[in-house]
Amino acid sequence: MINIQPGILSAVPAHARYLTFSLIPGGDPVTALLELRRITSGKEAVIGLGASLIEVLDKTIPGLHDFPSYSHAGIDIPATPFALWCWLRGSDRGELVHRTHQIQQALATGFRLNDVTDAFKYQSGLDLTGYEDGTENPEGVKAIQAGIVQGVSEKLDGSSFVAVQKWIHDLNSFESYPLEEQDNMIGRRKLDNEELEDAPKSAHVKRTAQEDFDPEAFVLRRSMPWASSTQEGLVFVAFGKSTDAFEVLLNRMSGAEDGIHDALFRFTRPVTGSYFWCPPVHNNRLDLTALGID
Template sequence: MAHYQVGILAGIPAHAEYLFFQLQQETAAQEIKSALEKIKHLVDGDMLVLGLGHDLCQQLHLHVPALKHFSIEATTGTSETQSALNKNADLWCWLRSDERGELVECQRQLESLLEPYFTLHDQVSAFRYQGGRDLTGYEDGTENPVGEDALATAFVNDPNSPLHGSSFVAVQQWQHQMQHFHALARAQQDNIIGRRKSDNEELEDAPESAHVKRTAQESFAPEAFVLRRSMPWAQQSKAGLLFTAFATSFDAFEAQYRRMLGNEDGIVDAIFSISQPINTHYFWCPALQNGELAFG
């Protein structure tokens, strides 16, 4: 039996719901634990992957040293610093299934069991597109680690640690400027990403601002590998990508994001010309013990 939430390693489902809950003020630790106990039977770590935010862990007196708030300032021109949704949520539920109706029912049960201590702060519906592509048409997660490398990247591996089998996830919602992007010539699009859309080959002569060059995981010291499980989203006329990156800490994600912002060399990632992050959340995804969530 796996000691980690297996949905983190599983392939991208056809449908998903990203649910962000906020804890009501003046809720006692025992009331929080009672609410979380009620949903344990739903949290199988597969169809429902769960993460806890920094403040919630503190209220539960859980010692998770690497867990913190996202605090990297966005560059001028991005909307992230102005987003009302950027307050780090307390509880994250990633509902995953190839049947949309299953997600509707699971969400209904979750909200009912978490009341009155948790309220749904934000919800984003996501989906698989063309076998794993972003809505721009480019493949997502091309350099994802696989097999044993994926396990080592995503999960704490220390049997002597209470965090053994757990993971840390950064969830960052990007909103694409779809009309602007599709108005660009194919060569311009490829240079923004750093790959050819037609065959996914990396462009050796791409500009230094190309997204692939900015985020090449092996180019950092230490190497900044994350396990990406990102999914496209759409709501009315808005659309984009829910960047979802699992690792043993937030160090790799932050190293990549700071370079994208140009903090290292002043070169800003070209991706900002066609997309903007509108919120970012950090969560700790507890391990499983005997098939049940183990959060203390």
């Protein structure tokens, strides 16, 4: 398929920036989106649109709904909706700073910048805990099957739903555990990335084993570590042909099914949670026809 925002299928870049925007009440989001379309192609910036924006435009995107929040047995998973999300991708942090300003200006008639999170690739694609992230990601045709809307309609095919959560790690806590216990929390060996067959049920890869769901719950993950001067963690990003797979994975992680929560929660917690619809592209520009914008 040629109408997918190319950044979705590409490997994670060396540097990234996540921008979230809120609507300016009474603003002009259509002019802003036209400006955004003029300067982005879906490659160097993947764009997602939130439910509040779609609603203001008086349109619906079937399948786009509120992010599920949870509060069970000491586990809090917040929902923090935003109108628009940009995942800036690149190799030069300075260039990402300049692109942030360019996008902010382009959107100025309708949107206000809410948050900027700087992210980066760590070594070969590790989470800051030192574990390889993305090993069981679907690839090629399977990535498209899991991550991209197909066979629905001309206006929606090539689009994608993305779940985004900013997680804050407590690395001091994680590193205080012996290596064997760390491996049991993830369900893989840090030293060689081998999966532990006898890992506890709470191990992250046991909770999220995509083939163990009915139907199978494959998502296309593109998460990246982030850090500020005082905090760090992972920006979890999962693209899907719908939000269904993400939701069943998160539900099992939370412990809502069987009372066993994912061991990840022992050292990390999500502080945001949002869904966005990532439009397809046409002639290297965002295709907004589903929103009545030609």
